[in-house]
Amino acid sequence: MVDVILGLQWGDEGKGKIVDYFAPHYDIVARFQGGPNAGHTLYIEGKKMVLHQIPSGIFHQNKVNIIGNGVVLDPVTLKRECEAVAAYGIDVRKNLFISDKTNIIVPTHRALDKASELSKGESKIGSTLKGIGPAYMDKTGRNALRVGDLLDKSFTTQYIKLRLKHQKLLDNFHFIEDISAWEEEFFEAIEFLKTLTIINCEYYINNAIKAGKKVLAEGAQGSMLDIDFGTFPFVTSSNTISAGVCTGLGVSPKQINEVMGVTKAYCTRVGGGPFPTELLDATGEELRKLGSEFGATTGRPRRCGWMDLVALHYTCMINGVTQVIMTKADVLDSFATLEICTDYEINGKQSREIPFQLSKLKVEPVYKKFKGWNQDTSNIKNAEGLPADMLMYIDYINQYIGVPVKYVSNGPGREQIIHI
Ligand code: GDP
Ligand code: IMO
Ligand code: MG
Numbered sequence: 001m002v003d004v005i006l007g008l009q010w011g012d013e014g015k016g017k018i019v020d021y022f023a024p025h026y027d028i029v030a031r032f033q034g035g036p037n038a039g040h041t042l043y044i045e046g047k048k049m050v051l052h053q054i055p056s057g058i059f060h061q062n063k064v065n066i067i068g069n070g071v072v073l074d075p076v077t078l079k080r081e082c083e084a085v086a087a088y089g090i091d092v093r094k095n096l097f098i099s100d101k102t103n104i105i106v107p108t109h110r111a112l113d114k115a116s117e118l119s120k121g122e123s124k125i126g127s128t129l130k131g132i133g134p135a136y137m138d139k140t141g142r143n144a145l146r147v148g149d150l151l152d153k154s155f156t157t158q159y160i161k162l163r164l165k166h167q168k169l170l171d172n173f174h175f176i177e178d179i180s181a182w183e184e185e186f187f188e189a190i191e192f193l194k195t196l197t198i199i200n201c202e203y204y205i206n207n208a209i210k211a212g213k214k215v216l217a218e219g220a221q222g223s224m225l226d227i228d229f230g231t232f233p234f235v236t237s238s239n240t241i242s243a244g245v246c247t248g249l250g251v252s253p254k255q256i257n258e259v260m261g262v263t264k265a266y267c268t269r270v271g272g273g274p275f276p277t278e279l280l281d282a283t284g285e286e287l288r289k290l291g292s293e294f295g296a297t298t299g300r301p302r303r304c305g306w307m308d309l310v311a312l313h314y315t316c317m318i319n320g321v322t323q324v325i326m327t328k329a330d331v332l333d334s335f336a337t338l339e340i341c342t343d344y345e346i347n348g349k350q351s352r353e354i355p356f357q358l359s360k361l362k363v364e365p366v367y368k369k370f371k372g373w374n375q376d377t378s379n380i381k382n383a384e385g386l387p388a389d390m391l392m393y394i395d396y397i398n399q400y401i402g403v404p405v406k407y408v409s410n411g412p413g414r415e416q417i418i419h420i
Helices: 015-025 075-086 107-123 132-140 147-151 155-172 180-194 201-210 243-249 282-290 309-319 388-401
Strands: 002-007 028-031 040-044 047-051 064-067 096-099 197-199 215-218 256-264 267-269 303-305 323-327 337-346 349-351 363-371 405-409 417-419
Touching (some): 015 040, 015 215, 015 405, 047 075, 107 132, 107 180, 215 243, 256 309, 309 388, 323 388, 363 388
Parallel strands (some): 064 096
Antiparallel strands (some): 337 363
């Protein structure tokens, strides 16, 4: 049986905290897509830890954590992260397994990411520049190096072949960068990677499921950044939605049980692309300040805006979400009035559907106003303690999306979560 935790917005919904919270109920925690573009924040013993490659169940020593075949892996980031985790007494050689089919990010992928973004000028995606797009291009282009290849004598020859191909592309972009330092780090990290446990993930997971073990699949990015269903072309390069769990881990759709969708109580987006409810005024600034909305991977300020139910309804639909977890409700504590977008007005017509090419249309969000709860909720421990105005806000969301909000997170800490 596989349960899924994934993001319903444009990423950074608080998935890391939620996975860490639920991990004790599972035997295996597995990342199924994305790469070091992800930044999942956890608080361990009161200290902040941001994970980019390792699943967010790693701090539970007796759980197996898997990096699945759907992930693109930067060995340098992984090595650094394993060292950071080891400082907490975690032995990654015991509880971190990597699929032999995971694709490897090489230094020229990062250079290509930079070159491609530069060539786009004003219309750049706002990529994290971690090499994600080029790495997935090599996967679908059937050129990639995979973790299982490390065990092959011809790995270096294969690497050089790929680098030469990339060099031609970089020449086309007229992009020059000395990657020798990256390469040195890369080969050091490759040696480290060889010392970790490399598995055939699909057999491992399916055998575990057969033996009655419970698997938690951890999504990265968010559904509005999905390569097929997001705000294309301002998206990432993987399927971030629940269907990605099957191809990213090698499990059948029949094994998927709960799909837990994580949403903030408002919206944020980092990078370029359409964002209908974005607030470019003092309210947006207030959300950024109160929510500390700065990217966990790049430090960039996140764009902020009101909750968008047209988008949330859509992402619940394409994921088959069975329960919603609402994070950062506490960030709204001091607002006198809150707004929720219920419809998009496009060319004078109202609609509750996401149109094709949102990026090319002028969308006027239609809002419903709510009274704020105006009280500090960060110390509340149970549903009975939640303000009536917050419950009304949540109830409206439940009715609109047709899926219940089952948990409210009221602070970044491990214990700040309420079952409702
Ligand atoms: P992820 O990528 O989905 O794991 O989310 P990030 O870690 O990038 O961003 C979420 C940020 O919000 C992190 O700084 C978390 O510590 C923080 N956070 C998570 N849940 C809550 C919450 O309920 N309230 C507040 N105030 N912060 C939260
Ligand atoms: P987590 O897992 C928020 C955004 C980038 C950019 C676009 C493409 O922490 O929620 P890419 O590097 O994939 O080529 O960037 O996607 N992006 C994220 N935004 N959270 C993330 O991950 C993201 N990963 C990528 O900002 O707009
Ligand atoms: Mg993040």
